[in-house]
Amino acid sequence: MHPLSTFWHRIQHLLFPNLEEAMGPLTERQKRLIAILEMIRIEDFIQRPIVGLPGRPQEDRQAIARAYVAKMVYNIPTNVMLIEQLKNDVNLRWICGWEMRQEVPSTASFSRVFEEFAKMALPAKVHEALIERYESPRLVGHISRDSSAIAGREKPVSKEKAPRPRRRRGRPRKGEKHPKKEMKRLEQQLSGMSLDAMLAELPSACDFGSKKNSKGFGETWRGYKLHVDFADGEIPVSCVLTSASVHDSQVAIPLSIISAKRVQSLYDLMDSAYDAPQIKEYSRMLGHVPIIDHNQRRGEKIEMDPATAQRYNERTTAERGFSQLKDNFGGLMIRVRGHAKVFAHLMFGILALTAAQLLRFIL
Numbered sequence: 001m002h003p004l005s006t007f008w009h010r011i012q013h014l015l016f017p018n019l020e021e022a023m024g025p026l027t028e029r030q031k032r033l034i035a036i037l038e039m040i041r042i043e044d045f046i047q048r049p050i051v052g053l054p055g056r057p058q059e060d061r062q063a064i065a066r067a068y069v070a071k072m073v074y075n076i077p078t079n080v081m082l083i084e085q086l087k088n089d090v091n092l093r094w095i096c097g098w099e100m101r102q103e104v105p106s107t108a109s110f111s112r113v114f115e116e117f118a119k120m121a122l123p124a125k126v127h128e129a130l131i132e133r134y135e136s137p138r139l140v141g142h143i144s145r146d147s148s149a150i151a152g153r154e155k156p157v158s159k160e161k162a163p164r165p166r167r168r169r170g171r172p173r174k175g176e177k178h179p180k181k182e183m184k185r186l187e188q189q190l191s192g193m194s195l196d197a198m199l200a201e202l203p204s205a206c207d208f209g210s211k212k213n214s215k216g217f218g219e220t221w222r223g224y225k226l227h228v229d230f231a232d233g234e235i236p237v238s239c240v241l242t243s244a245s246v247h248d249s250q251v252a253i254p255l256s257i258i259s260a261k262r263v264q265s266l267y268d269l270m271d272s273a274y275d276a277p278q279i280k281e282y283s284r285m286l287g288h289v290p291i292i293d294h295n296q297r298r299g300e301k302i303e304m305d306p307a308t309a310q311r312y313n314e315r316t317t318a319e320r321g322f323s324q325l326k327d328n329f330g331g332l333m334i335r336v337r338g339h340a341k342v343f344a345h346l347m348f349g350i351l352a353l354t355a356a357q358l359l360r361f362i363l
Contacts, residue, residue: 015034015038016031016034019034023090023091023094024091026091027091029073029074030091030092030095032073032356032359033069033070033073033074033092033095034095035355035359036069036073036352036355036356036359037066037069037070037095039130039134039355039358039359040069040126040130040351040355041126042062042065042066042069042122042123042126042351043062043065043066043097045122045125045126045129046061046062046065046122047061048060048061048062059105059109059113060097060098061113061116062097063096063097063098064105064109064110064113064114065117065122066095066096066097067082067086067096067097067110068114068117068123068348069348069351069352070082070092070095070096071330071348072329072330072348072349072351072352072353073329073352073356075328075329075330075333076330077330077333077335078333078335079107079110079111079335080107082110083104083105083106083107083110086098086104087101087104114336114341114344115341117344118336118338118340118341118343118344119340121340121343121344121347122344123344123347123348123350123351124239124343124344124347126351127236127239127347127350127351127354128262130351130354130355130358131235131237131262131263131354132262134358135231135235135237135262135263135358136262136263136264138263139264139265139266140231140232140237140263140264140265140266141232141265141266141267141314142231142232142265142266142267142268142269142311142314142315142317143229143230143231143237143259143263143265143267143268143269143288144229144230144231144269144270144314144315144316144317144318144321145227145228145229145230145252145255145268145269145270145274145318146227146228146230146248146270146271146315146318146319146322147211147225147226147227147228147248147251148225148226148228148322148325148326148331149209149211149219149221149223149225149244150221150223150224150225150226150241150244150331150334150342150346151221151222151223151332151334152206152222152223152224152244152334152337152342153223153334153335153337154206154223154337154338155206156205156206156207156208156222157205157206157207159207185201185250186249186250186253186276186278186279187278188201189253189254189278189282190253190278190281190282195254195257195258198253198254198257199240199254202240202242202243202246202250202251202254203242203243203245203246204224204241204242204243204339205243205339206222206223206224206243206244206337206339207222207243207244207245208220208221208222208244208245209221209222209223209225209243209244209245209246211248211273221244222244223244223334223342224241224242224243224244224339224342225241225242225243225244225246225248226239226240226241226322226346227239227240227241227242227248227251227255228255228318228321228322228350229255229256229258229259230317230318230321231263231265231317232314232317233317233357233358233360233361234317234320234321234324234353234357235321235354235357235358236321236325236350236353236354237258237259237262237263238255238258238259238262239346239347239350240254240255240258241339241342241343241346247273248271248273248274249273249274249275249276249279252270252274252276252279252282253278253279253282256268256279256282256283256286256288260286265288266288266289267288267289267290267291267311267314268283268288268289268290268291268292269291269292269311269312269314269315269318270290270291270292270293270315271292271293271315272292272293272294272295272296273295274292275292275293275294275295279292280292291304291308291311291312293312321353324353324357325346325349325350325353328353329349329350329352329353329356330345330346330348330349331346331349334346
């Protein structure tokens with residue numbers, strides 16, 4: 001039996017009846033939150049505080065982590081509103097792990113614990129485990145790769161232009177050699193860089209970015225750019241957060257490596273921003289079939305044949321996935337600063353979105 005079927009049978013026939021007997025009737029929203037929390041089991045990745053140590057006792061990290069997932073499922077904008085909801089909604093408070101109203105931590109405690117979660121990349125680790133458990137057993141038909149603008153609330157970094165070396169025009173003199181051109185980022189990635197080196201080399205500070213939206217109009221924003229590989233069913237498989245100015249193509253190979261480690265897939269679907277020979281070559285090296293819209297640049301547009309174009313239309317999975325993240329799972333409510341915290345916030349939303357989309361297969 002598939003892990004999803006086993007999971008839902010346990011939730012539907014054991015957990016919900018026991019909880020309703022103890023807590024009273026549950027709303028559909030509360031049942032959805034309980035199913036998502038049971039699926040991701042975020043508390044299993046956090047150690048309980050040791051009781052009996054000197055000093056002030058620590059806040060319950062497991063309950064706070066569950067509350068942050070609830071914040072994304074309920075699409076609550078701020079920690080202040082989340083705490084207010086926890087104090088007023090008895091069932092929600094119990095679901096997260098607090099019995100009494102006065103047990104709910106303060107806003108400052110929530111912020112301090114969130115910083116800890118960001119440093120340890122907690123939601124990203126939980127998401128990886130979730131994909132490994134429920135997505136790895138199946139064969140994914142299409143991986144739809146795209147990026148989305150993430151507006152930040154911080155001061156952008158100022159870029160320093162590197163001085164370009166000047167050299168004399170024309171042929172070199174006898175015994176003189178022109179310096180070799182540096183390899184471009186895609187060439188370096190294809191030359192055998194490790195995944196950690198690729199990710200470390202990508203800019204990650206807040207800056208300005210611009211791109212064309214789905215309607216073909218240019219837009220500019222200050223902040224970051226979230227790059228995601230979506231599997232069929234709008235399920236996020238891998239995510240990378242970079243500076244807003246990073247071109248989509250620069251993150252294609254690292255995303256391919258991460259996704260290939262987590263799931264088996266057949267087709268890589270990408271828009272014209274990813275039209276580069278290095279990306280196509282690496283996709284084929286992984287045993288995938290790259291379907292990338294032709295970037296006109298110079299010359300005539302090369303159209304796809306009807307069969308390929310029909311399969312390429314599956315790439316709208318990425319657009320729908322980003323829309324879900326931003327409209328329903330906190331993707332537009334960035335109230336933190338710094339790459340680590342912004343990524344953690346987004347990954348809590350990605351985590352809730354992934355579990356919600358997986359539940360659609362069995363509901």
